[in-house]
Amino acid sequence: MKRVFRWLAAFLLASTLTGCTGVSYYAQSVAGHVEIMAARKNVAGLIQNPSTPAPLRAKLTKASAIRRFATDELAEPDNSSYRSYVDIGRDNVTYAVFAAPQFSLAPVTWCFPVFGCVPYKGYFSAKSAVESAADLKRKGLDVYISGVTAYSTLGWFSDPLLSTMLRQDDSYIASLIFHELAHQKIYVNNDSAFNEAFAVSVETTGTRKWLRATGNSAGLRRYETNRRRSADFLRLIAETRVELAQVYGSPRAPKQMAAAKAAAIDRLRVRYRQMRDTHWGGYRGYDAWFAAPINNAKLAATSVYGEQVPAFLRLFDLCGDDYPRFYAAVRRIGNLPQTSRVEALKTVAACH
Numbered sequence: 001m002k003r004v005f006r007w008l009a010a011f012l013l014a015s016t017l018t019g020c021t022g023v024s025y026y027a028q029s030v031a032g033h034v035e036i037m038a039a040r041k042n043v044a045g046l047i048q049n050p051s052t053p054a055p056l057r058a059k060l061t062k063a064s065a066i067r068r069f070a071t072d073e074l075a076e077p078d079n080s081s082y083r084s085y086v087d088i089g090r091d092n093v094t095y096a097v098f099a100a101p102q103f104s105l106a107p108v109t110w111c112f113p114v115f116g117c118v119p120y121k122g123y124f125s126a127k128s129a130v131e132s133a134a135d136l137k138r139k140g141l142d143v144y145i146s147g148v149t150a151y152s153t154l155g156w157f158s159d160p161l162l163s164t165m166l167r168q169d170d171s172y173i174a175s176l177i178f179h180e181l182a183h184q185k186i187y188v189n190n191d192s193a194f195n196e197a198f199a200v201s202v203e204t205t206g207t208r209k210w211l212r213a214t215g216n217s218a219g220l221r222r223y224e225t226n227r228r229r230s231a232d233f234l235r236l237i238a239e240t241r242v243e244l245a246q247v248y249g250s251p252r253a254p255k256q257m258a259a260a261k262a263a264a265i266d267r268l269r270v271r272y273r274q275m276r277d278t279h280w281g282g283y284r285g286y287d288a289w290f291a292a293p294i295n296n297a298k299l300a301a302t303s304v305y306g307e308q309v310p311a312f313l314r315l316f317d318l319c320g321d322d323y324p325r326f327y328a329a330v331r332r333i334g335n336l337p338q339t340s341r342v343e344a345l346k347t348v349a350a351c352h
Helices: 002-018 023-038 043-048 054-074 126-138 170-185 192-213 217-248 254-279 287-291 296-304 309-318 323-334 338-347
Strands: 084-086 094-100 110-112 116-118 121-123 142-148
Touching: 023 121, 043 054, 043 084, 054 170, 054 192, 094 126, 094 296, 121 126, 126 142, 142 296, 170 192, 170 217, 192 217, 192 296, 192 309, 192 323, 217 254, 217 296, 254 287, 309 323, 309 338, 323 338
Parallel strands: none
Antiparallel strands: 094 121, 094 142, 110 116
16 A cells, blocks of 8 residues: 555656646545545355355456456556455446537546546546536536546556446456456556447457357347447447537538537437437436437447447457457557557458
């Protein structure tokens, strides 16, 4: 724990020197993270402890096997991350606040030492996230708050399993572990779209591989159905982003532009209901997302995780489903200038 406090103190000092944002913001980040780290319990010990509730023991046993699979089969880091557990006693570990101008799809970014610039600010307190969003809204920005079930310190600390990660089925646990460990494997400063799409590609291919390896054919069918729905959802968002980009690039007056923006979002909801009721057979898992307010910040947050994923999956195929080769190819592209990465992903024809 002493090492943790020393590094966090250095992190705070670097933050104040760079002037990226207020000291109070870093203070809440440090306090929230230290609280979680101090509450860690060894997973193996909990599994062996007869007082551990049976449902939790079963979840931790499965998570432990998934963790081994990540190293043995996906070539992800073999370290102490996800070998401890914390019950955080709430629905989300952090809350991400996204913002974008009223007539732009480009998200506002914030820059931090070590982690670079990202299109969100994270808070351990829901109240702090709401207050931050309100302040950004007063500045005329679109805002969106998203609850987060897991986060990565990129290998700086031994990230624990969290109670929020164990709420759903085994496929969900696997996808989170594979995703967060992917961030430890490769992380490119100042390019969240690249980092998240890469992690999603490892999450997706890894979860499929794990479900096949464990003979969970029913789980694999459910997972593939959910992935298809997610792809359909992202296509709807991409279509609306194209519409809105045309609106924002037009010479309309602000009042006319606001009306055109609202109309495009209304069409998005209509297209969603049509897809839900016909193509999805009435599946309502995305209803809450569409029922809540939709704005540029929400659309930007969604696109960060999805737009480049097909390109990474194609690269994985080109690498013969070989994770070390895939990681080497991703590193090579990640070392390119930021403006060249998207084109390189789109046009890559071989794994080298």
